[in-house]
Amino acid sequence: MSFAIITDLTTNVDWSEINQATLDTLFMLGFAVLFSTLIGIPVGLILFLSSKGRLLQNKWVYNILSFIINVLRSVPFIILLIVMIPTTTMLVGTSLGAKGTIPPLVVGAFPFFARLVENALKEIDDGIFHMAESCGASTWQIIWHILLPEIMPSLVASITVTAIALVSYTAMAGTVGGGGLGDLAIRYGYQRFQTDVMLITVVLMVVMVQVIQVVGDFLVRILRK
C-alpha cells in the first residue's frame, strides 16, 4: 500500500512544477512579509504615538488611521484580491502570478501587523517614557533608541504570526491566478482530482509554517534577555 503511493508520487507527480510553485510561494511570502513589516512598523508607531496621552497625541490622526485599518482588516482577503486588481496592475504591471499577488497580500497583512506593533508598544512601561524624556530625548531618539529596541522580541514574534497568516493567504491567492502552491493544489487536486499533488502541496505548506514558527521562536528567545 505505502509502496504504491510512493511509486505514484514518483511517476504521476510533476516535481519540477512543484519546485517552481514552492519557489513562487516563497517569493510571494518573502516580499509580502518584507513590505508588510516595512509599512506596518511606521503605521503601528504612528497609531501608538498619536493615541491619547502619548508623545504626539492627535485625536484626528489616530481615529482616521484606526478606522482605515479596521476597514482593511474586516474585508475578506478573497474580496481584497478582486477589488485590488486595478491597483495591483498599476503598481506591478500585472494582477496575475506571484508578482501580482504581492500587493493584495501586503494590504491584507500590514493592518494586522500594525496593530500587533501598536500593542507591543502599549506594553512598554510608562516609566520608560518618563526616563527617556528626563534624559532630554527627542521623539525620534525615543523611537530609534528606545521603542524599537524594546519591542524587538515582540516585533519578531509578530512577524512570525504575520508570516504564518500569509502562508494561507498565498494559497488563497492561488485560486484566482496567483500562482504558487495554492494554484497547484487547485489545478491538480480540485480540477483534475489528483489528490496526491494536493497532499504534497499541503504537506509543503505545513512544513513552511513549522519552519517559520521554529525559526521565529528561536529568534525571540535569543532577543529576550
Place this chain on the structure above:
Amino acid sequence: MINIQNLSKSYKHKKGSIKVIDDINLDVAKGEVFGIIGKSGAGKSTLIKCLNLLERPDSGKIIVDGVDLTSISANELRIQRQQIGVIFQHFNLLSSKTIFANVALPLTLQGNHSKAEIKAAVDEMLSLVGLSQFANKYPASLSGGQKQRVGIARALITKPKLLLSDEATSALDPQTTNDILELLLEINQQLGITIVLITHELEVVRKICDKVAVIDKGKIIEQGNAFNILLHPKEPLTRKLIIEEESDKYLEKVKHFYQFEKHPNKHILLLSFVGEATYQPILNTISNETNAKYSILRGELDRIKHMPFGQLLIEFDGDEGSLEKACTIMRSMKVHFEIVH
C-alpha cells in the same frame, strides 16, 4: 540651585479639576539633600515632575541654576534636562540593552561623544557604583539594589548638577536601602550634587536629608532643617507622619497606664537632646534644684544624618512650682522639651 515661585498645577477630571500643586514656593540650596515627604496623593510626584518640566505647571516659575525652565524653548529644555539626573522607584532600565548601554544612554542621546569617551565615562561610573563586572549583563539578571545602582549611574553619567529621586529606595529591602542611601550620600558629598528626593520612609530622611519639606494637599505645610522637623514637628500632620508612629503610640499607653486623674502632680515630659546638650547632666540638675522626683520611662539614642540626638520620656512628680523651675532649667540648657501630660 532651585527656586520655585508660586507654582500651581491642576489636573482636569470629568467633574471639574483638582489642584494638585497649590501655590508652592520652595528654595533648595546648592549641595543640599532636600527631602519631600507627605501622605499618598499629596502631590509629591507631581511636584518633582515639575522640576524638570515632565509635567508643565499651570502657573509659576521653576528656576534651576539660574534658568527659568518654564520660559525656554523645547530644544533648550532638552538641553537643561540633560543637566538634571533622575532616578526612579522602578529603575526604568531598558531590558533590551546591556548595563553598559543603559548607563551610556544619556550620552548616546546627546550625540556628540566619541565611542572612546563614552566607554571611559561609563567605566568610571560603573566602578563608582560598584558594578564594573556587570557591564555586559542585562538588567533582567540583576537584583533590585543592583538595578538601582545602574539607575544612579545612568542619572550621573552626564555629570548633572541636580539629582531628582522619586521613591528610589521604596522597592528595596532595608539593607539594600541602606547601601543605596550611603551611595547617594557619597555622591552628594564627593561630587557636590544637589539631591531632591521624595520618600515616605522616615529612615531616608533621617539618614541623608539636610532639609525637609512636608507637603499636604498640594501645599507645603512645614519646611526647614531635617533636624528640627524630625525632632520638633509643629504641624499636626507632620507630627502624624513623624512621631505618631513611635512615641505617640507609646505615650498613649503610658497615659492609660498611669491614671493621671488620681495623681495631679504627675506629668510626663518628652526631652530631646541635640549636640552639646546631650552631654549635660540635666536630670541631676533638675532634681537637685527642685524637690521633684522623676523616673525614666523610655530613652533612645539615634542620629539624624551625622548629628547624634537623644530622647527621654520621663515621669515627673512635683508641684506646679517645681515644674516651672524645671522648665526654666531645661530652657537654659537648650534642651528641647514637651509636656506631654
